[in-house]
Amino acid sequence: MSTALVTDLTIFVLALLVGIEVIGKVPATLHTPLMSAANSIHGIVLVGALLIGLTAHTTVGYILAFVAAFFAAANVVGGYVVTGRMLKMFRRKAQPPAPAPAPLNGQAQDRPQEVRQ
Amino acid sequence: MNTFDTNIQLVYILAAACFVIGLHLMNSPATARRGNQVSTAGMIIAVVITLVLLIHDGTVTAVGWTVLIIGALLGSVVGLYSARTVQMTAMPQLVSMFNAVGGGAAALVAVYGYIHDESAPGGVLGTTSVFTVLDVIIGSVTFTGSLIAAGKLQGIITGSPVMIKGGRAINVALAVVALGSAAFMLTTASLPALLLVVLASLAFGVLMVLPIGGADMPVVISLLNAFTGTAVAMAGFVIQNWGLIIAGALVGASGGILTKLMADAMNRSLANIIVGGFGTGDALVAAAVTGDAQIRSIAADDAAIQLAYASKVIIVPGYGLAAAQAQHGVAELAAVLESQGVEVSYAIHPVAGRMPGHMNVLLAEANVPYPQLKEMDEINPEFGRADVALVIGANDVTTRSARRQGTAISGMPILDVDQAKSIIVVKRSMGYGYAGIDNELYTNAKTSMYFADAKKAVADLTSSVKTLVGA
Numbered sequence: 334m335s336t337a338l339v340t341d342l343t344i345f346v347l348a349l350l351v352g353i354e355v356i357g358k359v360p361a362t363l364h365t366p367l368m369s370a371a372n373s374i375h376g377i378v379l380v381g382a383l384l385i386g387l388t389a390h391t392t393v394g395y396i397l398a399f400v401a402a403f404f405a406a407a408n409v410v411g412g413y414v415v416t417g418r419m420l421k422m423f424r425r426k427a428q429p430p431a432p433a434p435a436p437l438n439g440q441a442q443d444r445p446q447e448v449r450q
Numbered sequence: 451m452n453t454f455d456t457n458i459q460l461v462y463i464l465a466a467a468c469f470v471i472g473l474h475l476m477n478s479p480a481t482a483r484r485g486n487q488v489s490t491a492g493m494i495i496a497v498v499i500t501l502v503l504l505i506h507d508g509t510v511t512a513v514g515w516t517v518l519i520i521g522a523l524l525g526s527v528v529g530l531y532s533a534r535t536v537q538m539t540a541m542p543q544l545v546s547m548f549n550a551v552g553g554g555a556a557a558l559v560a561v562y563g564y565i566h567d568e569s570a571p572g573g574v575l576g577t578t579s580v581f582t583v584l585d586v587i588i589g590s591v592t593f594t595g596s597l598i599a600a601g602k603l604q605g606i607i608t609g610s611p612v613m614i615k616g617g618r619a620i621n622v623a624l625a626v627v628a629l630g631s632a633a634f635m636l637t638t639a640s641l642p643a644l645l646l647v648v649l650a651s652l653a654f655g656v657l658m659v660l661p662i663g664g665a666d667m668p669v670v671i672s673l674l675n676a677f678t679g680t681a682v683a684m685a686g687f688v689i690q691n692w693g694l695i696i697a698g699a700l701v702g703a704s705g706g707i708l709t710k711l712m713a714d715a716m717n718r719s720l721a722n723i724i725v726g727g728f729g730t731g732d733a734l735v736a737a738a739v740t741g742d743a744q745i746r747s748i749a750a751d752d753a754a755i756q757l758a759y760a761s762k763v764i765i766v767p768g769y770g771l772a773a774a775q776a777q778h779g780v781a782e783l784a785a786v787l788e789s790q791g792v793e794v795s796y797a798i799h800p801v802a803g804r805m806p807g808h809m810n811v812l813l814a815e816a817n818v819p820y821p822q823l824k825e826m827d828e829i830n831p832e833f834g835r836a837d838v839a840l841v842i843g844a845n846d847v848t849t850r851s852a853r854r855q856g857t858a859i860s861g862m863p864i865l866d867v868d869q870a871k872s873i874i875v876v877k878r879s880m881g882y883g884y885a886g887i888d889n890e891l892y893t894n895a896k897t898s899m900y901f902a903d904a905k906k907a908v909a910d911l912t913s914s915v916k917t918l919v920g921a
Contacts, residue, residue, distance in 0.1 A: 337690065341690065345686075345696075349700075351470055351703075352699055352700040352701075355700075356700075361800060361807055361825045362479060362807060362810045365810065368545055368671070370472065370473065371473075371679065372552065373490075374473075375679050375682045377698075378559065378682045379497060380693060382521075382558070383497070383500045383504060384503075385518075386514040387507055387509055387510060390511055394565070395517045397565075399521040400521065400555075400558055402522045403521040403528075404554045405555040406526045407526070407532075408555065413493065413533075414533035415541075416486050417483070417486050418534070421483065422815050423479040424819055
């Protein structure tokens, strides 16, 4: 077994355990948005589809790249949009003022805000 | 791995960290939206760095760029359109479709990887080919399985179990063909073997989901979700990308947990659901119980009196409510009752709806505040204090025969509706639920049956209550 493979397997197993730990805490109320969010996350296969482009230079390669990019893009864009749409509906009270949508970019390093419980 | 490649991998890890944080923030409805935004940011980072890599590498041909860009744009448009327009009742179909395309894309990544390796001088197949074949198999099964599931949910394919004569034997044969060809692929570079694996897996996916009944859809969707995640992780092994490996593992874990929760909520083992057939044999045992038992029917006015003068009402929504699009009406009825000082809460069974948590989304859409949505364990002790339990379009989740041995759903956790002081059941007819068994709740002395379509019933109840209280 190569070192690279061992590293990959280590990452896989640890990520699986982190996933079980994190997702086990999601309340049943949010299970549909959770599944939809997980759906959008597996849209990262778009990265794999794009990487086909690196070596594709035959018709078969191009067709596979096209279909894979199509599928994955539909998955990732649709997944995030519909998850956002669903989560917007979860309200504490019947008619609160709609919060201004935060910009998408540059939030990676933001600390998640404390939200009153 | 040179410095550039290493840096790229580190960016993928950053993206993966965003996914984990995003999922973590979903542990409360208050933070969930921010979670989705963090996750989106991670995805944008991953895609952008991939484009940087493609440009930096410089080997992508003009045709290559064209097919990638057009493919991705078309896909985005389709995804965006369906996400914007989908009805919340049709959410399970959409999730199923996303499972299908995600699994399909993962399979294609592996197929391409194999074809590319095979055509390389010598056709050397490295250690990744184990993952290649796993990705092809799981991805293909997910693709067709999810399409069939979506078709069943949409009503294009019948929701009842489709039993094909000798279907089980065919499935075993397909599995043998897929695994056998896959094993051959590992030792010898062979495109026909790859084709055989793909075809057998696609067929297997169809035959796996066809015999599963509509009531088991929450489990099936969760399982296919786990499959998709696993396929994506395998694709990550194939192309040596940590982002895909981590994201795939997270989704696999999520799907796995939900599969277990759903199966537990129905007290059925996964194997039992996959093998299929609900209420085919022992379900008849319960049918004898009712016999000539009395059923009390009630009109809107009488039901409205009970509701308006109650101090605590628990609403038990089932899929019948969603199917009749009555969730908005129910929310209005609840609002009227609350304005009269009635304490209203909703008892949500884990398998109410067609996917995990589906009922919560439907009620949230109807502006029901989420603190009123109570999970089974939380609400069950409260039924004893409730004056009225209003059951709308729910059947099997309230069936007391689940507490006895020898019925199709024995041991399935149920809502303790019969503990309430009185029970009103809104139902179209005395028809059966998915489990196809009689519900003793309906012949309970405390129960009144209100036979009507859920939407009409709720509207009538609301106007009756309004008249009664002069609102």
